[in-house]
Amino acid sequence: MLRDSEIAVADNPPAEPQPEPAPLAAAAALTALLAACGGGGGGDAPGPAPAPVPAPAPPPVGAAEAARFLAQATPGAGKGEILAVQAGGFAAWIEAQFALPQSQSHYDWLAAHGYNDEKYRNNATGLDNTIWRKLIASPDGLRQRVTLALSEICVVSVLGVSTPWRQFAVANYLDLLENNAFGNYRTLLRQISLSTAMGYYLTFRGNAKANPATGSEPDENYARELMQLMTLGLYKLNADGTPQASETYGQADVSGLARVFTGWDLDVSGLASPLPPDVHRRPMAQVASRYESGSKSFLGTTIAAATAAPAALDAALDTLFGHPNLPPFIGRQMIQRLVTSNPSPAYVARVAAAFADNGAGVRGDMKALVRAILLDAEARDLVTASAPSFGKLREPVTRFLNWARAFGAASAGDTWSVNDLSDPATKLGQSPMRSPSVFNFFRPGYVPPNSAIAAGGLAAPEFQITTESSVAGYVNFMQLAVSGAGIGDVKSGYPTLLPLAADSRALLAELNLVLAANQLSATTLATLAAALDSVAAGSDSGKLNRIWAALTLVLASPEYIVQK
Structure with a gap:
């Protein structure tokens, strides 16, 4: 596995300055200015209030614009959805997608199709089937596209989940991503941190506190990757996603955070042996004898000794979730997955601001993040789209x-x-x-070596899996x-x-x-x-x-x- 130092440069390239999209608020500003300069004088009684002016209808959406929007917002869409976007506009389509119910979960589909039969205990049979089923046929295209993007940020791979019924473990993990695709990122962080799939994949299931007699220390794998890949990144960021010179965390922070992830293991209470697939639908539970009950310090925060494990977990996740890096770090990667590999700093800043506060004081609102990404002028403007650096x-x-x-x-x-x-x-x-x-599959900052892309100072993540053979x-x-x-x-x-x-x-x-x-x-x-x-x-x-x-x-x- 690559270490932090090996990917630092590739995954945190300096952002190239790009032209800002043309301002869209000139008319509103002029209206406000005229209102401020209104009526003059003396002590005459005010006249009747003017009738409210209805909000202007959104401009009509052309077929090509609708198709381009759907290419960003879904895993794929047909002519009917293009017509639906044209009829209602971008924002209305998004809200309609938010309102769609979820189709049958991956876990339930596996069980309904008999993949809980004993002959499937020690393989992953059925997992690919249910994944393709949802991605191809589920009507909630926006949810499926966001779920796919999240699966490439908060990565679990069945190749590294070494447990019986691993198809059910990974199916449940994918269900958690989907359940929270329009929810809150903080909730998602807690649920994936207690999922058996993540526990196996990043090796902290059964993690034990330090043992001075043997010199063993808690496994640090999840603590490191949770910070590096799922919340903060390697370098401190400005609000627009551009990197600062200092690192976000050090080895002491990794070690301190790893102490939080001790004692968590499968919840086997009331289950028969050998364990059924249902063990993977349960969040992991605490084994008190393995938990590090001492104090835990990281990122300038100290969790006091004797803090119970669930409370320590929440305190740790609150620290990561509240860090200023999280909105631009996650926001930029979601833009890359949906819209463009090289968003301008201003685009990242607008998206990060919406993720930091949805307008009602809520941080981590995935709906606000999705709206901000897909409705931003930089995503929708066709002049911007024609630039060689866009896309x-x-x-x-x-x-x-x-x-x-x-x-x-x-x-x-x-x-x-x-x-x-x-x-x-x-x-x-x-x-x-x-x-x-x-x-x-590819790093967000990957730059193809010896290429025109590299010469232009641009990232091209998907090129990392592009070869003559592929x-x-x-x-x-x-x-x-x-x-x-x-x-x-x-x-x-x-x-x-x-x-x-x-x-x-x-x-x-x-x-x-x-x-x-x-x-x-x-x-x-x-x-x-x-x-x-x-x-x-x-x-x-x-x-x-x-x-x-x-x-x-x-x-x-x-x-x-x-x-x-």
């Missing part, structure tokens, strides 16, 4: 999900047998909840996925595309809108149309062949793969 490489997983959700890919038997897609040579080189390390593997995989073969039992029949198949330009126009938000240039479209015209479309099978070819070509186009 991000789409993750391989989201490219696959873009296709699946846009065209209603489904599992006829509700089995969702897509499986592990980690192999870069034949699949995606990325599969949710299968990160190779706690640092995610580029070819992705195209071959998607060619199979979009065809009649599908992936596992997940496939689409393309009822919305079949009527367009005879006209290659109309077909490409639809795909350009739905998948790429009209980012494909006229030159690219002309090249693709010429290729498609060589595919006969006089029969139903010919039409499908043309659709499959068109999808593969669009999904492989650099103008699609770079999300602007």
